Amino acid sequence: MEKVGFMLFLAMILCLATLANSVSRKSIDREASEEEDDIDRRLRLLNKPAVKSIQSVDGDLIDCVDMHKQPAFDHPALKNHVIQMKPSITLPSETKSTRIKYSKPAISQTWQKSGSCPEGTIPIRRIQRQDLLRASSLEKFGKMYHPHSQDQVANSTLxxxxxxxxxxxxxxxxxxxxxxSQAILLTAGYHYIGASGDINVWNPNVDLPDDFTTAQIWLLAGPGNKFESVESGWMVNPKLYGDKQTRLFTHWTVDGSVATGCFDLTCSGFVQTSTEVALGSALSPISSERAQYQISVGMFMDPHTSNWWLRLTNNLVVGYFPASLFSTLKTSAVMVNWGGQVYSTMVKKSPHTRTAMGSGKYSEALHGHACYINHVRIMDYSLSLKYPGMVQVYNDEVYCYNGNNHRDKPVDEPVFYFGGPGQNNFCP
Structure with missing residues (x-):
């Protein structure tokens, strides 16, 4: 009798264990299903219906999306926004005679070898499922990582x-x-409504999975660490893009990248008007010690609408950051940076990241070896381009990455060189 009771007890335990396992599996399956649903919803939100799709030889898919259905208009501030098709002024440019030094053939985007988008559409790099899965969370996809909470930044000052x-x-x-970690040339103290430069294009090594490295132009306005900014240039960012190609990027924020803004068109904000450029797509060719290539990047505020326009090589106007996104940048920027930036949790630490900046060579290597930004320019309310009256070089980690505003001759205009290898004998 005791044996029968024990067998019944054992059967009951096994039954309860099986039931618990079944409930656990169902819970896991439900959570997985909900996560899949979240990913599908985010993909539908990010990837607008395409009029045409182009398979790039580098693996990217480029969707030609109706200009009036682009991601920008998901932003609450842009619900009734009317697209400004071109700047209300002629954006300033320099004559060929002022741009001879280091002038090289224009680079292109790799996807352009495979097709083009029709008028009335804009090319958008399609976000894939694996892109979202690499992000730390769906909410943080496409955003600049920032370690602070809203409260910490709100209570901090410069x-x-x-x-x-x-x-x-x-x-x-x-x-x-x-x-x-930055190596930059900066100017401040005036009201800037534009900045530009010719950025030498390289493909630096990225060491750790979450690292990225940029060469860029950056315009900022207050308040404090909760600053507003627009920026553009090239970047190598495997976590965002899934590879180590050098890609054109834009970024904006209105709170120091705590909760707002993003890269490219991965959130609503930037309004694109060009049918020729896909933000986030790969650039080619890449510089080497045998040949140098550069991309012209400029961002200018339209004095009549306060929209910040992005212009690239050959005066190609890409689109704009709408004034309705900003508060202080509606008037002007108060600081401009040109140069490089490396993001890594292992900067300013030992062992240091091996992620490189620029070409991976220090600025002292100069032309043909180090990355440069040439024809550094600002624009003020005179609406003309000029070399900034006051500049300063700033390096976060001079033995890891550095900058050098160099003149070949005393009468020459300076060229800003920057870069470095990251971890080495001088940067352990």
Missing amino acids: DENGRNVVINGTQVSLPYQKDR
Whole structure:
């Protein structure tokens, strides 16, 4: 009798265990199903219906999307936005005679070898499922990582967390950027409504899975660490793009990248008008010690609409960051940076990341070896391009990455060289 009771008890335990396992499996399956549903919903939101799709030889899919159905108009501030098809002024440019030094053939985007988008559409790099799965969360996909909470940034100031630079006897504070290492040329102290430069294109090594490296132009306005900014240039970012190709990028934020803004068209914001450029797509050819290539990048505020326009090589106008996104940038920027930036949790630490900046060579290597930005320019309310009256070089980690505003001859205009290998004998 006792044996029968024990067998019944054992059967009951096995039954309960089987039931618990079944409930657990159903719970896991339900969570997995919900995650799949979330990913599918996000993909439908990000990838608008295509009029035409182009398979690029580098693996990207480019969707030609109706210009009036682009991601920008998912932003609450842009629900009734009317597209400004071109700037209300002729954006300033320089004559060929002023651009002879280091002038090289225009580079192109790899996808353009495989087709083109029809008028009335814009090319958008399609976001794939694996792109979302690489992100730390769906909400953070496409965003600039920032270590702070909203409260921490709201209570901080440039003086508390900033880095001080002296320009022409005036102390200027740079916004605090944890896990960033910069080598930049900067100007501040005036009202800037534009900036441009010719950025030498390289393909630096990226070491760790979450690292990225850029060469860019960056315009900022206050307040403090909760700054507003627009930026553009080239970037190598395997976590975002899934490979180590050098790609054209844009970025914007209105709170120091805590909760707003994103790269390219991965969130609503940037309004594209060009049928020729796909933000986030690969650039080619890439510079080597045998041949140098560069891309012209400029961002200019339309004085009549306060929209910030992006212009590339050969005066190609790509689109704009709408004024309705911003508060302080509606008037002007108060600081401009040109140069390189490396993001890694292993900058300013030992062992340092091996992610490189620029060409991977220090600035002292100069032309043909180090990355450069030539024809550094700002625009003020005179609506003309000019070399900034006051500039200063700033390096976060001079033994890992550095910058050098170099003149070949005393009468020459400076060219800003920057870069570095990351971890090496001088940067352990």
